[in-house]
Amino acid sequence: MDRPRILLTGARGQVGFELARLLPVHGELIATDRSTLDLADPDAVVAAMRALKPGLVVNAGAYTAVDRAEGEREAAFAVNANAPRVLAEEARRCGALLIHYSTDYVFDGTATTPYAEAAPIGPLNVYGESKLEGERAVAATGAHALVLRTSWVYGLHGRNFLRTVQKLAAERDELKIVADQTGTPNWARTLAQATCALLARGVFDLVERAGLYHLSALGSTTWHGLATAIVGAAAKPRVLPITTEEFPTPARRPAYGVLDSTLFRCTFGLELPTWQDALAACLAEQRAEASG
């Protein structure tokens, strides 16, 4: 299977957008988004899989509105739990490899050192519960699947913390940002690049190493630390630390979600850069785009 047919879901999301640019090197890409493949419609997912018979499925689609999910449990589970299950069942049926993404929000955040894959889980919110259910559903099908847990994804496209901070920074003299949640920011580009570096090993090689892996940049910070790094040396706005209590949200979030990517590194010989280096590269690209 030198150039497998690749079905990509969620191609307009942060990671999906980056994957859509990189995946054509690795096979015949069929990139889908909500308008061409609705993951909440299991019949549509089955029909697409049976029509396309892909050798590889990359599921970058997800219900990622963490706060909204508290009131839309069914919708979150349809996309984050049932769709991966159906994709995995169909992947097993046609012998495809599935690459699926999950989240640090499967953990309860009470740890104080980076989470390994086997660490006890305990999601605090509906989004985390639905993603955990997705992981379990994929595993239960027995499909050849790589499930990559990551955290705090940002990029130059889509809705994310980086773009929100930049927008608010242009409007305000002062930003108040939560400083008691610790995690690792991940540029969507680096996640897509790591996914493609895996694919360079060949699908058969990956089938032998199927399983659950943490995939995250090195290091950790708080949302306040990340906002400070985004704003950089500019005199304004001032970035002030606040507590989670001072910024209540519908969904509870783990106080600590740093992922230990040692297993990924040892298995595949691949490592993401530090979060600071990845952010610097992302901001440099943004400046380059802006200047022409």
Ligand SMILES: NC(=O)c1ccc[n+]([C@@H]2O[C@H](COP(=O)([O-])OP(=O)(O)OC[C@H]3O[C@@H](n4cnc5c(N)ncnc54)[C@H](OP(=O)(O)O)[C@@H]3O)[C@@H](O)[C@H]2O)c1
């Ligand atoms: N974002 C994070 O901070 C974060 C953290 C940890 C793990 N992850 C995981 O990383 C993966 C990629 O996330 P991301 O940051 O790239 O998310 P994203 O930017 O929100 O992209 C998700 C994509 O899925 C699409 N989608 C939602 N419902 C759909 C449906 N019913 N049918 C088809 N497509 C649908 C969305 O389309 P619409 O735009 O039309 O809704 C969006 O384009 C996901 O598995 C996510 O759970 C993300």
